[in-house]
Amino acid sequence: MPRMLTANVEQIRAMVASAEGLGVPRGSGMCRRALQSVAFVSEEKIATKMEYLKKTFRWSDAEVGIAVSKGPFVLKRSEDMLKRRSEFLISEVGLEPAYIAHRPCMLTYSLEGRLRPRYYVMRFLKENGLLDHGRHYYSMVLFSEKVFVEKFICPHKEAAPHLAEDYAAACKGEVPTRFRFT
Structure with missing residues (x-):
């Protein structure tokens, strides 16, 4: 994200803190994706998206935390896309919400x-x-x-x-x- 190069130090610190708040440690391989997912997004929007994930996938707070820490990219997905995948994976395939939370990469596939x-x-x-x-x-x-x-x-x-x-x-x-x- 070239835009991050022009951000001031405080903005960068806030983004890193936000990524860490999602459960993604700085040194992990997922840190870059977490930073991309939270860059220039308000804490309120992140909280709103996490609530949407809870409701849509019937996840507990812990399961949302697992899904987002393993796949922070879910925060960038549209609500419609997430809803359609939830309906398919839970209702049609019959997967348990916790199963999906531990495998959030499924939400990226067509x-x-x-x-x-x-x-x-x-x-x-x-x-x-x-x-x-x-x-x-x-x-x-x-x-x-x-x-x-x-x-x-x-x-x-x-x-x-x-x-x-x-x-x-x-x-x-x-x-x-x-x-x-x-």
Whole structure:
């Protein structure tokens, strides 16, 4: 953030104090992201966003603290974006709020291009006995696109010959009939 170079020393100290107030220590790798998230943002706006996170994700104060310290970038996300991810992850996928709080990077991924299509694939594979039921959704979301396809699409070419095209369609926002679950 080039603008930080023109800030006075007191502003910089206030930003660092604000980042530390989020639970991000100065020496941590997340400190830079925390500074970017709080730079030139009032304490009131930060508090308002944290209250919104609590309400939207049904988090306790402690869970908001965990999520923000692990992923201060959530403070920069729009309320609409956060709401849509909350509705999907909690209501549709069925994740517990605390689970999401410990894995805030899920909130950075595209809902239409990554989160929803991979959920459809996971659910399809589990319902057809092609995936261990102990597999966690988060582990499927983390993989790069290439690795995801290699691990979860390609091995099932024979058992599910349309899986690759259904996944591609889901990534474009379509819901193939094989991905409609009752």
